[in-house]
Amino acid sequence: MINKSVATIEEALAGIEDGATILVGGFGAVGQPDLLIESLIDQGARDLTVVANNAGAGRVGLAKLMEAGRVRRIICSFPRSAGSVVFEDLFRAGKIELEIVPQGTLAERLRAAGAGIPAFFTPTGYGTKLAKDKEVREIGGRFYVLEQALPGDVALVEAWFADRWGNLTYQKSGRNFNAVMATAAKLTIAQTHYFVELGAIDPEVVVTPGIFVQRILTLPLPKELAA
Amino acid sequence: MINKSVATIEEALAGIEDGATILVGGFGAVGQPDLLIESLIDQGARDLTVVANNAGAGRVGLAKLMEAGRVRRIICSFPRSAGSVVFEDLFRAGKIELEIVPQGTLAERLRAAGAGIPAFFTPTGYGTKLAKDKEVREIGGRFYVLEQALPGDVALVEAWFADRWGNLTYQKSGRNFNAVMATAAKLTIAQTHYFVELGAIDPEVVVTPGIFVQRILTLPLPKELAA
């Protein structure tokens, strides 16, 4: 019987290696797999490259991992935002590398990695400093930049419903980068609020089919949110 | 009030011009917008390029349009299949042009057109005669072929539920090319089995958001299927 459910956080994060590229879902505070991210501290992996839309906020989740000195490099679209204090300190001190990618290019590079497309042309960024040194081509009278797929070793995502085959749904704006990153990594680990019986998720409604998911950790919602 | 619903087939197909590229959804007999396709005969447009997975079967739908001499060129992955008699006669007689595209490349070229990606690299077809004269590039030790976006002037799709904003769902394997083609044309016309009130389709369940759809023609299911 296929059962991708794991019982402990240790099992969920087992085998993640130093130097890994970690895709971290979420946008703003919504859909961030904070338990998985923070638990990487105990898991111990170092020298990580993190791909996420934001460079963390406050001192939780990704910011906490960065503060623990585990992140060598971050690839994101919006490093500076309200509360990105940990990132800013590290960046000023030269302790973290940064690659800025336009948000849609970031999403498409991840999608390309999941879809077996190694590179694609996009109009985004043409003529700007983010396209410096990138290949440019005129197609149909317009100029485009060549961008590369961005695969991960691991994706950490937050789901709403999950089943033992690994099918996932998300909640409202929590779908964001989660559903894209789930396709783009060798090992996709989901923390889910609800773990349901096989067949309980309507096949028309599955957002991430189980083929993309390797491990599921169930993390029930706090009571005040589960209403 | 936005209302994309049209009352008649004439209204649905108004303005389609000679020489247009028409994307036709469906795979096998499932999800084919046969009424829209056949009604193109009365609508009168000539010299069409049709993009569809198959080159029609029997003498209905796409085959009927082809038999009426309206299709100059067909782009598909599987021209010959059980019952593709009309295509075969026309092709032997030199009365129709054919471009064969691998099915996944066809889907991705359509997706690229909808997503503003003018060209992408793919491993599919490398080293085969379908990649002849196409640009090849080695990326990360593997060889890829450059493929171009395939946009349509018009997409004809078959939906299951639709609302006045143009949101669509599909039924089971009827989603196929329909949901991709809906994004790839300037004018997307859906024939739908059920037309429902705004808000009746759960926002988590919408497959094609209304932004991609311009006209909706409701075509209730025959009684024996509507059960």
Added chain:
Amino acid sequence: MSAAGWSRREMAARVAAEIPEGWYVNLGIGIPTLIADAIPDDREVVLHSENGLLGMGPAPEKGQEDPWLINAGKQHVTLHKGGAFFHHADSFAMIRGGHIDLCVLGAYEVASNGDLANWAISEADAAPAVGGAMDLAAGAKRVWVMTEHTTRDGAPKLVEQCRYPLTALGVVSRICTNLAVIDVTPAGFVLRDKHQDISIEDLRRLTGASLLAAETVHV
């Protein structure tokens, strides 16, 4: 010139008045967000948010916030009937694919050829936050800008050539400032409308590129 011109709400109302029913519109973070409230209640305009929403509604009442429903500016929002959720790649496919009728963005500078600079305050800034600005600017069918006419120091934001790092080239087609509404045309900036308290001469003095008068300008 002494007038502060239109208030931000008035600017938003002017932009909103030009958006026809049925358009799909993305409103940039900051001032453009005000446009949402200025759209007449009887006109259906469908708002897109990069983080995966179409049919975005107004802010919820206090205490009614849904923790899983935010916009690209990370503010709590609601969803209209007819709305839809989708993921980031699909969301930016809508943007890049030219399906968004209009995007209204803020700006540091706009050049008379339509170049836009709105994401980084200097070439030397090593960690600027681009977000979705470049995708929106390059992808939307129309890009309008809503901004103060000058910087706080009184320097023009409408210029011959941008000095700030560019967001996209030649994309802006209309600018609404506190002082004027200006079209960006192949001939350069064309004045469509201006605040009654400012003279054309003063407006030209506050504009860093030549400003053609259109016949339709109300004076």
Added chain:
Amino acid sequence: MSAAGWSRREMAARVAAEIPEGWYVNLGIGIPTLIADAIPDDREVVLHSENGLLGMGPAPEKGQEDPWLINAGKQHVTLHKGGAFFHHADSFAMIRGGHIDLCVLGAYEVASNGDLANWAISEADAAPAVGGAMDLAAGAKRVWVMTEHTTRDGAPKLVEQCRYPLTALGVVSRICTNLAVIDVTPAGFVLRDKHQDISIEDLRRLTGASLLAAETVHV
């Protein structure tokens, strides 16, 4: 040699026996379809169909066909609990992206370097139907071939170099024929198993490239 070797059902059973629980598998149109019925009931293998299904189940009972539920071969099928529907671009993203553990295809020819020819019967055919064959062959993690060992005329289908138009280069890693199970290795074809009624000599005579003997061959 006189034996017809394994029947198609026996071939399917041999392939099925090698598929571990939990694999995501695409079975090509034709003979490979038989593998589905040969997978033991207590082993969960998730079947993918190009037209947008994961978790494809067996054919429905007569009279229970769902008109909206077919597979890539256009046959009526069912869906297992835990299945999912998606569109064609997502379906081929799974294939091209290397998420399918195994694809089993039919073949006109397989070369000893793993080249596959299975879509067009001659260079001169102007309207061959490629379908999803090239995507599956180029995209799946593993490509196995299930085919008769020779053509009806007795010509080898396992060859030094394909004469038919290629589907993909160097992708086949295992071949199951009516006479033998053969691995495709950097050293060429390696015999893993053979039907008891055929001698290695006869098998070599029916194979158009050199056939190395593996120690594991049952004789």
